[in-house]
Amino acid sequence: MAERRALDLDALAVSDRFRLFNFTRRDDHVTYLWVLRSVDRLREVHQVQVGADEVESTLRELAANHAEAPEVPAQGLRHRLDELATDGVLHRFDDASRAGTLASYRNRQSVYQFSELGYRAYHAVENLLGARVEDVNLSRLVFSDVLEDLGALAEANRTGRVEDVYRRLSRLDAVMEDMGRRSAQFHVTLGEILRSTEASSEVFLRHKNALLVHMSDFMAELDRYLPRLDRAVHEVEATGLSTLLSRAAEADERLFMDRTERLEDWSRRWWAVRAWFASESGSPTRAAELGQATRTAVSGVVALLRQITEAQRGGVNRSTQLRHLAAWVFDTPDDGAAHALMGAAFNSRSARHLGVAHEDGDEFAPTDSWHDAAGVEVSVTLFRSDRSPNHGVPKPVRRDTGARSELRRRQTEDREAERASAARLVSEGAHQRVLDDSDTKVLLRLVTKALESRSVSYTRRDTSPAVVGLLKSATADDAGTLIRLVRDERGSTVRTSQGRIHLPGFRVELAPRAARTTARKGNR
Structure with a gap:
């Protein structure tokens, strides 16, 4: 749902929200991250507005338990908090009640707290840093829960239990969002494994059985539950879809949205659930597309397993070649022999010179060294294949009769307007x-x-x-x-x-x- 809403933002709003991540691009981005962690630590104990001295004290506590936490002086800490407030991650307020002396009262006493979008940006960075490849999976047990929730949702709408309708529909929405996130992460990670097995074939072979069993069990559960989920979705709609959405919007407790906005939001959520499981006019569902992608992934894993097995059976692969080459280079008598061996192995000794004429031939004398002369632009085709680029056969002229007719019509209207203007000027x-x-x-x-x-x-x-x-x-x-x-x-x-x-x-x-x-x- 968040991705759908993000598509409606204009370029200015996107730029403003990207500004929240400015602290990740600064030279001392790690220091800014620990400052935000300190502010978040204080927020966890319900201290929403914090001062620079409180953040400094929390940083010392974090540094005592984590060696990576930096030590930031008070002056530098205030500057970083102001920079975060400029980026919109924090809000800054002036609080004179914190001044204990007249001198501190005359100075600026600022307190800081997370902005709503700033906390989301910080939380997104922490989620990215805390992501682990070992956490990805395709949950096959979720289908039984979804089927049970759909049946309970239909019964609650049929009997008029408003709170149960809201509760079941909220749970279905959360399950669908989690299922989409899990499937996307799993297939991205699987693609990364298939791409980088050259250096981690041992790890792949160690976990290949668990990977194939996991995907096979998921496919079996999906094929078993998909027809039943399709029928359950249609049974829910048979109880009255408009009544269902109206009851969910009525029980929704979001204060800053009126009833029309809540009704539209729940309508979008239900259609997302429906797109996952309910078939419509022969088009595949999201669950069926996920199943097809998983079948393709199984084929890719099996092909990769065959390739690795054949390479290990022959005893020679890229890793073995590099190990033997490293041993030969290590056993060479001197550096000259080592360089000669590496040059022969990687063909770094053969010269591949490429030259073209400069546009202004008189700018440099023929006796000038190539080191002193200016470089010229070389086409990629000439560099890679030693062939000059050509534009190919001229393309035929496209005759757009519709555009020409429209142009004639506009010209005729312009001429008629000029004739009418000339007649008015005369009369x-x-x-x-x-x-x-x-x-x-x-x-x-x-x-x-x-x-x-x-x-x-x-x-x-x-x-x-x-x-x-x-x-x-x-x-x-x-x-x-x-x-x-x-x-x-x-x-x-x-x-x-x-x-x-x-x-x-x-x-x-x-x-x-x-x-x-x-x-x-x-x-x-």
Whole structure:
């Protein structure tokens, strides 16, 4: 259930919770661990808020019984407690009531206690440190308990015993969580054993019989109980699933969750139980998947056992070869002979040089040593197989007709929107209203074309010998719309949804392109 809830956290929440493990990445992480152990020791005697002096005293008690416990001075201990409070593992409070003198009252008197998530982080680290490979197992006795709990759950729901419904459903949830954890740990450990038998074949052979018997007994119990568990799950649902979940939520005593949240939580827990044992439309259950994984593991153990037996029967394996080589090296007369023997055994004498041209050939002189020249990047293909990498045959062009049709549709809509904006500009003008984004885009394009096509007329005034350049009126057209920038001493302003466009010395006139053709014919 915890893994499911963790999937709903966003990146920021995940980052905040990872910050709780910062003390494991510091240089003196062992010291931080013993400081937290001291705070936890005080918490066990119901002393929730502790000061630095109390933690120091507890550290001395731990150091008397454990040689690994460090001795931390009071000043350094306060600094580490503050760092843990910064990471969120501890909460820090200022408690003036602990001051015994005026001087200590003036100084900061801080007390510390575990935060809820901080204690979970510390507990997770302790569980990891306390994990032992010898503890893993597949519990075959749990199936009878699950079958009994399902029968009692159906009877309690049928007779209306609310507390028994809550008690049995809670026990089933705990059993399912423990069963999933045990199976995951067992198969991970078994995979580790199968991977690292080269150095521990004696240990594997010593425990092979117990391992095979353990997995075989588990598979036998699973095959015997799985059909009965399937029927028991359906019998529980036949008594009324909604009533069952409602009664469990009613008896739930979690104060910080309302009834709707408790009902959703118990619904998720029941569906987790159902996924383990109840078959649905031919899909395998979690228990059946566990059985298949265990059968595969048995096959892997048997194959590994055959491999180890054959290697020991022949008398030569990797360990034997290394022992003989170590004896030969030890018996060599001098260091030179030992190095020569090791070089021949591991082929460390053969030179495997690899070189490619630098991108800038003139950067280094041909007479420079390779030791002084800069290195170049070498592809993995060239390094491993002595072949230059190639990109292979060009891949065929993928024709995504759906994307092309969508692109054409969007382009058509954009063109229709521009035509509608141009028609509004011609009919309503650009000055007496507020232009939207589409109208502003069309107007700016027309103004840009008009400004690019304008010309300057040069005249000489009577009062000045200089030549003065005046901008003539500019005209342009685009997609059937004609724009004229007519000279106006007062200028003009166009209001848009994003602001105002000022045209000093000009006024905008818009007309359809057909009006331009008619005007030219009249001039002729």
